[in-house]
Amino acid sequence: MDPPRAVYDQQKKNAELLRRRLKFPVLHGYKLPPKVDLRRWMTKIHDQGDMGSCVANAVAGALEYLYRRYSRQDVNISRLFIDFNARLSNINWTTNQNFFIDPEDPGDTFDTNRQAAVRGVQQYGFCSESLWPYDRSLYMRVPAKKAYEDAARRSIIPLKVPINITSVKTCLAHDIPVLVGISISTDEAYHNRGWVQIPEVPPTEGLHACLVVGYDDRTRHFIIRNSWGAEWGDKGYCYLPYEYLIDRRLVATADSFWAIAQILPRKQVRRGYFSYPNFTRYHQQHMLPVTTEYYTDGRQNYPYRLKNQLLSWLNFIR
Numbered sequence: 001m002d003p004p005r006a007v008y009d010q011q012k013k014n015a016e017l018l019r020r021r022l023k024f025p026v027l028h029g030y031k032l033p034p035k036v037d038l039r040r041w042m043t044k045i046h047d048q049g050d051m052g053s054c055v056a057n058a059v060a061g062a063l064e065y066l067y068r069r070y071s072r073q074d075v076n077i078s079r080l081f082i083d084f085n086a087r088l089s090n091i092n093w094t095t096n097q098n099f100f101i102d103p104e105d106p107g108d109t110f111d112t113n114r115q116a117a118v119r120g121v122q123q124y125g126f127c128s129e130s131l132w133p134y135d136r137s138l139y140m141r142v143p144a145k146k147a148y149e150d151a152a153r154r155s156i157i158p159l160k161v162p163i164n165i166t167s168v169k170t171c172l173a174h175d176i177p178v179l180v181g182i183s184i185s186t187d188e189a190y191h192n193r194g195w196v197q198i199p200e201v202p203p204t205e206g207l208h209a210c211l212v213v214g215y216d217d218r219t220r221h222f223i224i225r226n227s228w229g230a231e232w233g234d235k236g237y238c239y240l241p242y243e244y245l246i247d248r249r250l251v252a253t254a255d256s257f258w259a260i261a262q263i264l265p266r267k268q269v270r271r272g273y274f275s276y277p278n279f280t281r282y283h284q285q286h287m288l289p290v291t292t293e294y295y296t297d298g299r300q301n302y303p304y305r306l307k308n309q310l311l312s313w314l315n316f317i318r
Contacts, residue, residue, distance in 0.1 A: 159258065
């Protein structure tokens, strides 16, 4: 699985996008097309099941899109590898808040954010699903060393996208899908062939990561790729009004929107260049207390966080 040979900066408009990637609109006098639909280059829709891996599913979808569009390769990228390193990136970049949860606290979310996910991919790379499968028994476990060694050959250029309609449309017009975090009902799209309305009361399901893959000015809707299976919505996709993505009741505003502008081969990957994550060092650096307590509900077994206390890494070290 080699990085796509075609890159965005081969085209003037996309080179300009990368040089000024935090400012929108990016081209003076550039007129956005009335319609963009990237679904023809998307890989098959996955079902994340009961694992809190929506962010990893969205990121993997964006990466697989780049391979399929620019290298004509149908690849299956490991979602659990991305998920674990997003949580690891949270420890490196933030304050450990999202790595563990307290399953007895309904206010906790067993999830990670998009910023940590793209930074995790930038730092650790990504590998194929065959090296670290999407299996419940592997959820939140340290990926195999061979997965890290393979992933180390690749990195990305992440793109922070302001939360407004023009910014999202500009990315899509430059063939870049956008990662968003929204509050969306699991049921409405089932009954309306994927068409979702802005609710009067925000859904109770909590925030969910999706990938924006198109828009249509005629209907004023964005096209959203989800990870709830191909039977959901319109073959796994749904349609959200433009205003949905700027409604602060329905959007994860603290994390911005994110995108992956380009996949890069990591330079000078040689023997010893990349080291397997040193979890002993993370113990010391972040003062994570060690315990052997676990939460079990009959289906899953994972470490959890009590109030104001991060718990064991023992479940991750095999």
